[in-house]
Amino acid sequence: MAEPVQVTDPADARLTDYTSLTDVDLRRVREPAEGLFIAEGEKVIRRALAAGYTMRSMMLTAKWFAVMADVVADATAPVYAVTPELAEQVTGYHVHRGALAAMERRPLPEPDALLAAAPHRVAVFEDMVDHANLGAAFRNAAALGVDAVLLTPRCADPLYRRAVKVSMGAVFQVPWTRLAHWPHDLGLLRAQGFVTAALCLSDKAVTLDELAARHHDRLALLLGTEGAGLTQGALDAADTWVSIPMAAGVDSLNVAAASAVAFYATRRQA
Numbered sequence: 001m002a003e004p005v006q007v008t009d010p011a012d013a014r015l016t017d018y019t020s021l022t023d024v025d026l027r028r029v030r031e032p033a034e035g036l037f038i039a040e041g042e043k044v045i046r047r048a049l050a051a052g053y054t055m056r057s058m059m060l061t062a063k064w065f066a067v068m069a070d071v072v073a074d075a076t077a078p079v080y081a082v083t084p085e086l087a088e089q090v091t092g093y094h095v096h097r098g099a100l101a102a103m104e105r106r107p108l109p110e111p112d113a114l115l116a117a118a119p120h121r122v123a124v125f126e127d128m129v130d131h132a133n134l135g136a137a138f139r140n141a142a143a144l145g146v147d148a149v150l151l152t153p154r155c156a157d158p159l160y161r162r163a164v165k166v167s168m169g170a171v172f173q174v175p176w177t178r179l180a181h182w183p184h185d186l187g188l189l190r191a192q193g194f195v196t197a198a199l200c201l202s203d204k205a206v207t208l209d210e211l212a213a214r215h216h217d218r219l220a221l222l223l224g225t226e227g228a229g230l231t232q233g234a235l236d237a238a239d240t241w242v243s244i245p246m247a248a249g250v251d252s253l254n255v256a257a258a259s260a261v262a263f264y265a266t267r268r269q270a
Helices: 013-018 024-034 042-050 069-074 084-091 111-116 131-143 161-167 186-191 208-213 232-237 255-265
Strands: 036-040 055-060 079-081 099-104 121-125 148-151 176-178 195-199 219-223 240-243
Touching (some): 013 055, 013 084, 013 099, 024 036, 036 042, 036 161, 042 055, 042 069, 042 099, 042 161, 111 186, 121 131, 121 186, 131 148, 131 161, 131 255, 186 195, 195 232, 208 240, 208 255, 219 255
Parallel strands (some): 121 148, 121 219, 148 176
Antiparallel strands (some): 036 099
16 A cells, blocks of 8 residues: 655656646657656546556545545555645646546557457557547547557557547557558558558548448558548558548548547447
């Protein structure tokens, strides 16, 4: 059991993991390099622990000690008690949830191993750089039964605090990894029997309903970055192009919304 330690100095070296959390450029470089990520809020912390991630430390304001009593009791890592004012000084924002945990990252699986363990459906996110959209897309994947997610090299970090928060911890539930050689790595999916379907706006695309009606045993859905969509290289490498029919003069959906529609339409049904 970890005995909570009161910390009163925002410059205390024990709080280093939590400094400058609003500096996106700093944190997205620092966190992977140091092998850590930040879980924010009770539910996200509990889901990270339930998924088997190891806690480095936890920082709590007073009102959260009762809510997190069981987590504190079981913790083998340090638990730091801070005031809301100190938490804001350290992190750079008002920590209204009052509970933060620094967690250890785990090595990512090899793409071949991830695909071999995915029985039916995977999602491939190309260059999705917005953390909120990425977190929402992961939540959609978890809710709608996607077996795994593969990210291209330029994608945002699913374990960045905002992505984790928006996903409500779904980034801990859906197996994921990064592809190293894009779009060449689409060959890995094809070699394991996946049909690759690229969501795009094109007169040459089949509708999502048509794709779903084909009942592919193994299907990979490719979704591109916000605004620009998939690159031409990805489109050229895909087996088929797919579009979501639009009405009322709307040309497309936000990528996170499009992922929810595509995941739902292609779900396996009894």
